[in-house]
Amino acid sequence: AQSVTQLDSQVPVFEEAPVELRCNYSSSVSVYLFWYVQYPNQGLQLLLKYLSGSTLVKGINGFEAEFNKSQTSFHLRKPSVHISDTAEYFCAVSAQTYNFNKFYFGSGTKLNVKP
Amino acid sequence: ETGVTQSPTHLIKTRGQQVTLRCSSQSGHNTVSWYQQALGQGPQFIFQYYREEENGRGNFPPRFSGLQFPNYSSELNVNALELDDSALYLCASSRLAGGGGTDTQYFGPGTRLTVL
Numbered sequence: 001a002q003s004v005t006q007l008d009s010q011v012p013v014f015e016e017a018p019v020e021l022r023c024n025y026s027s028s029v030s031v032y033l034f035w036y037v038q039y040p041n042q043g044l045q046l047l048l049k050y051l052s053g054s055t056l057v058k059g060i061n062g063f064e065a066e067f068n069k070s071q072t073s074f075h076l077r078k079p080s081v082h083i084s085d086t087a088e089y090f091c092a093v094s095a096q097t098y099n100f101n102k103f104y105f106g107s108g109t110k111l112n113v114k115p
Numbered sequence: 116e117t118g119v120t121q122s123p124t125h126l127i128k129t130r131g132q133q134v135t136l137r138c139s140s141q142s143g144h145n146t147v148s149w150y151q152q153a154l155g156q157g158p159q160f161i162f163q164y165y166r167e168e169e170n171g172r173g174n175f176p177p178r179f180s181g182l183q184f185p186n187y188s189s190e191l192n193v194n195a196l197e198l199d200d201s202a203l204y205l206c207a208s209s210r211l212a213g214g215g216g217t218d219t220q221y222f223g224p225g226t227r228l229t230v231l
Contacts (some may be wrong), residue, residue, distance in 0.1 A: 005159075034219070043119075043205055044158070044222040090157050094220075102171050103148070103207075103220055105157035 002027040006106035014114050015083055021076040021109045023091030034092040034103070035065055035073040044090065050074065061085070085095045085114045119208050119223035128196050129227045136191040136226045138206030146218060147189040149181060150205040158205055164189055165211055193228075201230045 007022040025053040027030065033049050036044040048059025065076045074091060091106045120139045128134050140147050143207035146165045160173035164183035177196040179195035187208070193200055204227075 006157075036222070041227075043224040044207075046219055046221065049219055072222075093123075102160050102163060103150075103175070104160070105150075107157045108155075 002029075002031060002095055002104045004050065004091050004093050004104050004106035006091055006109050008109050009107065010110045010112065012112045013081055013115060015073050016080050018079050019081050019085075019111065020090050021091075022110065023076065023106060025072050025074065025091075025093045025104075027072075027095060032094045033065075033067060034077050034094070035059065035074070036080050036090045036092060036105075037061070038088045038090065039109075040087075042105060047089070063078045081111070081113050083115060085111060087111060108110070108112075119206060119221050119225050121204075121206050121223040123226060124224070125229075127231065129231050130196055130198060132196050132230075133192065133194045134196060134228060135226070136185045136204050136206075138189045138191070138208075138223055139205075140187045140189065140208030141221050144208035144210045144221070145187055146209045146211045147183055147187065148207045148209070149189070149191045150207065151175070151200075152203040152205055152225070153199075154202070161191070173197075196230045198230050201228060203227050 003026050005024045013019045034049045035047040037068045050057045050067045058064045088108045088110050090108050092103045094103050122137045149161040152158040156221040161175050162172040167183045180192045182190045203225045205225045206223045209220045
């Protein structure tokens with residue numbers, strides 16, 4: 001089975017400052033990795049994903065993440081945050097299995113961008 | 116391209132009742148997964164349907180059941196509702212390619228279920 005740990009439940013940051021949201025996973029098989037964002041009272045929106053290839057992945061809204069297989073991490077970064085980035089962010093992992101697409105989610109990190 | 120839609124958006128039920136939630140998958144997708152997101156937690160996998168059959172299930176009791184229809188839309192049914200079933204229920208659709216691999220799951224806006 002797979003599991004995901006998001007090390008920070010809340011991250012406060014000032015507008016225009018850089019931010020890193022941490023995600024570590026455990027798995028006995030190869031995985032795909034995802035970051036989703038959830039705004040209040042809404043569903044999940046895909047930010048970015050790692051399936052294969054380059055370990056640095058760029059997503060929407062200026063976010064990027066780097067897959068580190070040796071450290072089993074997939075940290076999310078943004079060089080300069082905006083007030084509108086205030087939301088909850090979820091890291092998810094999916095095992096590379098045949099015809100089965102179960103996602104394991106972390107418990108989420110609430111990003112609070114202050115003016 | 117039509118996204119994932121869910122209905123209803125909100126629902127209030129009492130303990131012991133039954134509920135049906137509905138999901139329309141994104142165009143071109145053949146797989147639907149259901150998740151339960153309790154307040155302050157990440158989504159928890161309930162089950163997945165692929166080509167109208169359940170092909171994976173999380174740690175949820177049998178009173179959680181589902182269906183997938185030929186047009187790939189889906190229902191989640193919960194019998195004998197308990198207070199702890201209060202949560203946001205998310206539907207996600209994706210396209211599994213035969214022969215393995217996975218694809219991104221696209222989520223609907225969710226149904227907020229409150230059990231009193």
